[in-house]
Amino acid sequence: MTRPASSRAIDDKGPLRVLLFSASLRADSLNTRLAQLARSVLVAAGAKVDWATMNAFDGPSYNQDVETEQGFPPGPLDLHRRLEACDAFVIATPEYNASMPGHLKNTIDWVSRIRPQPFNARHGLLLAASPSMAGGNRGLWSLRIPLEHLGARVFPDMFSLAQAHKAFGDGGGIADGQLAARFEENLRAFLDLVEAATHYPCIKKAWVEFLGEPGATVGRVEAA
Numbered sequence: 436m437t438r439p440a441s442s443r444a445i446d447d448k449g450p451l452r453v454l455l456f457s458a459s460l461r462a463d464s465l466n467t468r469l470a471q472l473a474r475s476v477l478v479a480a481g482a483k484v485d486w487a488t489m490n491a492f493d494g495p496s497y498n499q500d501v502e503t504e505q506g507f508p509p510g511p512l513d514l515h516r517r518l519e520a521c522d523a524f525v526i527a528t529p530e531y532n533a534s535m536p537g538h539l540k541n542t543i544d545w546v547s548r549i550r551p552q553p554f555n556a557r558h559g560l561l562l563a564a565s566p567s568m569a570g571g572n573r574g575l576w577s578l579r580i581p582l583e584h585l586g587a588r589v590f591p592d593m594f595s596l597a598q599a600h601k602a603f604g605d606g607g608g609i610a611d612g613q614l615a616a617r618f619e620e621n622l623r624a625f626l627d628l629v630e631a632a633t634h635y636p637c638i639k640k641a642w643v644e645f646l647g648e649p650g651a652t653v654g655r656v657e658a659a
């Protein structure tokens with residue numbers, strides 16, 4: 436099956452469409468605050484933002500019997516639909532036990548089963564906020580693995596906000612001016628790359644689960 440990396444028509448030069456979500460389920464989430472900040476930077480830079488939190492995408496533990504007998508749950512189906520409608524995605528995620536939260540990996544597992552596989556060739560930026568000094572950075576490295584496995588173009592620079600419980604000022608922004616500027620720069624650099632890839636596509640690659648596997652035996656191949 437052939438499909439473009441983005442669902443937009445080749446001559447559609449409208450604003451970049453970015454799906455932005457916080458992967459925390461918590462009402463008073465630090466990651467939701469960071470994602471809200473990202474939203475204002477993206478909108479100021481001219482992007483059209485589709486905003487969500489993990490509550491919209493969460494689902495039951497992946498079970499292949501359930502998939503076979505009942506199909507896909509609403510949360511993962513919604514994430515799939517909204518990924519397909521965007522040019523790029525941004526995730527702000529908590530770090531749990533030096534990795535990503537189980538509910539996020541579970542949702543990625545569900546979505547990876549839905550076709551077309553929506554992470555393939557889609558650009559992604561990863562953000563984290565944590566009270567720790569490492570700012571949730573290890574969680575972001577673990578999140579890169581399934582996303583890159585699925586063909587996502589994960590932006591090299593990842594922003595992890597350390598001591599996040601003390602990092603936000605009264606107006607909701609990052610209080611430290613240097614950090615705030617770095618955050619904005621990170622998001623704008625990501626948008627520049629997405630714009631180039633969306634409006635001036637020059638390379639398209641197929642997603643092949645294991646690149647070294649002989650073609651005839653591979654079931655999971657999608658041209659991009």
Ligand SMILES: Cc1cc2nc3c(=O)[nH]c(=O)nc-3n(C[C@H](O)[C@H](O)[C@H](O)COP(=O)(O)O)c2cc1C
Nearest residue numbers: 459461464465466529530531532533565566567571
């Ligand atoms: C089960 C669990 C494991 C955690 N493990 C880590 C960890 O490995 N590293 C870290 O920086 N924070 C860890 N934390 C603390 C979270 O960073 C903190 O609760 C944070 O506020 C969660 O993000 P949220 O505010 O967006 O929900 C953990 C919290 C929980 C509940």
